Amino acid sequence: MTDPANESATEITGRCYCGATQIRATQKPTAIAYCHCTDCRRATGAPVAAFAAFDETAVTFIPNEGRSVSANPGVTRTFCETCGSPLAGRYEYLPGQVYVALGVLDQADDLPPQLHAHEAHRLKWLHINDGLERIATSSRSQLLNSVD
Numbered sequence: 001m002t003d004p005a006n007e008s009a010t011e012i013t014g015r016c017y018c019g020a021t022q023i024r025a026t027q028k029p030t031a032i033a034y035c036h037c038t039d040c041r042r043a044t045g046a047p048v049a050a051f052a053a054f055d056e057t058a059v060t061f062i063p064n065e066g067r068s069v070s071a072n073p074g075v076t077r078t079f080c081e082t083c084g085s086p087l088a089g090r091y092e093y094l095p096g097q098v099y100v101a102l103g104v105l106d107q108a109d110d111l112p113p114q115l116h117a118h119e120a121h122r123l124k125w126l127h128i129n130d131g132l133e134r135i136a137t138s139s140r141s142q143l144l145n146s147v148d
């Protein structure tokens, strides 16, 4: 996340746990966020999830995006068909964007989150000592603004 002028010329790669699913993104993320909501916690199995938002057209899943699961209206999550790794989420209220699980990206070390969403649901014992903005509920408005 350096010079915004360079944002179009990049390649971000990733893969699931077993390697059956590869990910390529041709643009940098439009936003990166932690999500402390209980759905993300269950979907990832981790105490907190983190996602990088991309323009849907910039991301390719090879050979495909795996298994698609919709446990809540308006939200679709995808998982590697073979190993079940969480790959991505799509939200009806964030059209045109795909939220790729940060931990499956090869460049995750260079993609620091910018905010904490659903801070109100954070596990009490989980303390991430950063100065990032914390939003009690959905970060919908911030995430929408970030792509304008």
Ligand SMILES: [Zn+2]
Pocket (backbone or CB within 6 Å): 016, 017, 018, 019, 020, 021, 080, 081, 082, 083, 084, 085
């Ligand atoms: Zn896999």
Ligand SMILES: [Zn+2]
Pocket (backbone or CB within 6 Å): 035, 036, 037, 038, 039, 040, 041, 049, 118
């Ligand atoms: Zn969440």
